[in-house]
Amino acid sequence: MNEVQKEHGMNLPPHTPRLQPATIALGALMLLTLAEPAFAHSGEGAAGGFISGFQHPLFGLDHVVAMVAVGLWGAFLGAPAIWILPIVFPMVMAFGGALGVAGVPIPHVEVGIATSAIVLGLMVALAARPPIWVAAIIVGAFAIFHGHAHGTELPHSANALAYSLGFVISTGLLHLGGIVIGLLAGWEFGRYVVRAGGAVIAMAGVAFLAT
């Protein structure tokens, strides 16, 4: 049983745990690669609002890699970061979203989002373990940029609450995907895979910044 499992009270049978993170991560990857159905209508009523909001973070690769990086880093840091970050991130993101809705300008939002991928990816790649409050500030600061980008889209939705719920849940599931993949870090080979994933995310951030 690794440290992450011990801290979260996972009482697994003695012969099963070593392959479990790999199995979970593989399952998560398979789910992520499932083809999405095509929707003829979007933005109509509560269901349309929810679907629009749910899709919004998924259609922006810069959002996707940054959110997965948050989950990866949380899993890498272990408790309490693994659960503090997914709770704090949506609330800080909502604050950024509120600024976007209110029309408060934040300069260089897209640069901030690309930078979030670089910084968070590097944190994972370098296996950085700063104090939890430092990690929370780093993640929180970038959450404002992501939230602002989502918030500016909100007024165009048919149902504002459904749209918001959709994109918050979608973002949370991306974190969860990152956490599940990050659990590979409890396995010696998986640790290198996770760090390599962080490096790929950082490089993707550089590409976003360049384009």
Added chain:
Amino acid sequence: MTRWAAVFAVSVIAISQQSAPACAHQLVPGVTGFPALMLHPLFLPHQLVCIVVAALLAGRTRPASVAPSIYAFGLGLVAAQWLRSSLPWILTHYWMALLIALVISAVIAALLERLIPPISIPLVAVLGVIVGLDTAGEGPTFSDTLQAVAATFLSATAIISALGWTLSRPWPRWVDILARVIAAWAAAAGVMVLAFALKT
């Protein structure tokens, strides 16, 4: 407790057997009357999220207080009907009241490590009032209102008891963390829409 459950069940059955009003709209094609009224809170995001947050509050409270929370929610539903008739102007501020109550309740459900009944039960009652203010019969009669309130109460009871009871079991810690994450999602969505409502 068993006798009260029997009285409750008989009351619900009796109310559901009353003549169903004509529905102006059908949420699910072919489903009308009392079952349609029961589906109403499940298809309205603002009502559903309020009920789910109430269930999270009930389930995260120690000692377990699912039953008192259900009673508090029911009282809130009834109080809301009195408010609707006595203070109709309150409905003009409905959306703002909903968002403020939702954000406060969800933030407390997400951030507090340990919830206690004196905090959670009043919040559940307030959420009951919020849902109740948006619960109206399809017709103008007392019977119509009674059916709508009973149907909403039944749906809310199902969600609060199922989710609340599940959360109140001695699960590993991550189950409580998951409940807090869901509450954080509700709070975040509420903050966004509150900003939107304040702007417009």
